[in-house]
Amino acid sequence: MSASKSHMEDPTFERRRVRKGRRIFNEGEAGDFAYIVETGMIGIYKTIQGSEVEITTLNPGEIFGEIAVLDGQERLASAIALEDSTLIVVAPEVLESRINGADKFVKTLLSIFMTNLRETHDTYRNPAHSFDGHIKSIERHSHTMGDLALLTHINGFNEEASPYLVNIRDNCAKLYQVSKKYRTKLSD
Numbered sequence: 356m357s358a359s360k361s362h363m364e365d366p367t368f369e370r371r372r373v374r375k376g377r378r379i380f381n382e383g384e385a386g387d388f389a390y391i392v393e394t395g396m397i398g399i400y401k402t403i404q405g406s407e408v409e410i411t412t413l414n415p416g417e418i419f420g421e422i423a424v425l426d427g428q429e430r431l432a433s434a435i436a437l438e439d440s441t442l443i444v445v446a447p448e449v450l451e452s453r454i455n456g457a458d459k460f461v462k463t464l465l466s467i468f469m470t471n472l473r474e475t476h477d478t479y480r481n482p483a484h485s486f487d488g489h490i491k492s493i494e495r496h497s498h499t500m501g502d503l504a505l506l507t508h509i510n511g512f513n514e515e516a517s518p519y520l521v522n523i524r525d526n527c528a529k530l531y532q533v534s535k536k537y538r539t540k541l542s543d
Contacts, residue, residue, distance in 0.1 A: 369444040379434040386423020388444050395440025400433045
């Protein structure tokens with residue numbers, strides 16, 4: 356998700372510098388803070404069949420770690436600095452106040468998004484599922500979220516929420532491309 360420029364320029368937000376290769380948090384940990392990439396690049400990794408697989412790369416302006424903070428559950432993935440990076444630390448109360456200020460449609464959309472991601476995460480925890488089944492689940496959820504994010508084109512839609520939803524759609528497209536890459540590897 357992309358963060359607004361006001362957070363990037365606000366000197367009151369804590370900034371954290373992280374060296375290349377440093378873990379910011381691990382999959383399964385409690386969510387204490389969300390982060391916005393101010394400089395550098397962050398990799399998001401998911402453990403699949405005992406191996407860490409990079410599922411996306413985040414660049415300046417993108418937010419991560421927000422879902423575990425918002426729903427109070429464990430982290431869905433691990434975050435690792437791919438370059439020396441500067442992160443803006445976003446406290447839970449900041450996220451909550453922003454969401455509380457959003458309209459009902461945006462709140463509902465975020466709830467659906469978090470539920471879909473949690474369901475996908477739970478699929479990975481069930482060893483009875485095959486790797487191919489996991490990939491299909493990711494693809495199904497990414498298509499659903501991509502379709503929902505297309506609703507940003509409705510006339511009069513909350514302009515503040517629109518960039519976030521467009522970013523969700525774009526991240527869903529990235530996730531789908533990653534799943535296609537791993538599906539191709541399975542076929543070979």
